[in-house]
Amino acid sequence: MIIIDIPGFRTLNLEHLVLDFNGTLAVDGRLLDGVESRLAPLANxxxxxxxxxxxxGDARNHLRNCPVEILCLPATGQALAKGDYVRRLGPDRVAAMGNGRNDAFMLEQAALGIAVLGSEGLATDALEVADVVVRHAVDGLGLLLRPKRLIATLRC
Structure with missing residues (x-):
């Protein structure tokens, strides 16, 4: 669990991190440099x-050495499925990270929504509901590894 007390925002009691793959952790289906090395300590x-x-079609292969549970969704209904997944985990215990239109619902449901503005872009639906925007997945993972960065960004 990661507990982060953010003055003027809320206290986060995080137990889960829900991540999108393409456009967030990967570009063109390939895992971005630096992601795997940051997932390992977060998994603790x-x-x-x-x-x-x-x-x-190859997310499982690219994530085979990463300490993650993987859920591959059908082509339709992804936004609802991602949001429902967060709800089943308990949204007040979840941080979520994504970039796509199909990620907006999970970002909105999560206690902490992190939108990623990477080389595949950031859907405005996701941007509008996120709590914070980062330029790269490594930066987003870094917010959880070094919570004072998150406190500095979200406090008021």
Whole structure:
């Protein structure tokens, strides 16, 4: 568990991190440099989940050495499925990270929604409901590894 007290925002009691794959952890279906090395220490604190539309069909292969639970979704209904997944985990215990339109519902449901503005872009639906925006998944994972960064961004 990661507990982060953010003045003027809320106290986060996080047990889960739900992640999108393509556009967030990966570009063109390939895991981004630096992601795997940050997932390992986070797995000591949080249960890690990758919930993906699996656009390129090989997310499981790219994540085989990562300490994550993987859920591959069918082509339709992904936004609702991702949001429902977060709800089943208990949204007040979840941080979520994504970039796509199909990630907006999970970002909105989660106690902490992190939108990623990477090279595949960031859907405005996801941008509008996120608590914080980062330029790269490594930066988003870094917020959880070094919570004072998150406190500095979200306090008021």
């Amino acid at each position: 604190e949080l249960d890690l989940h990758v919930v993906t539309g699996n656009t390129y």
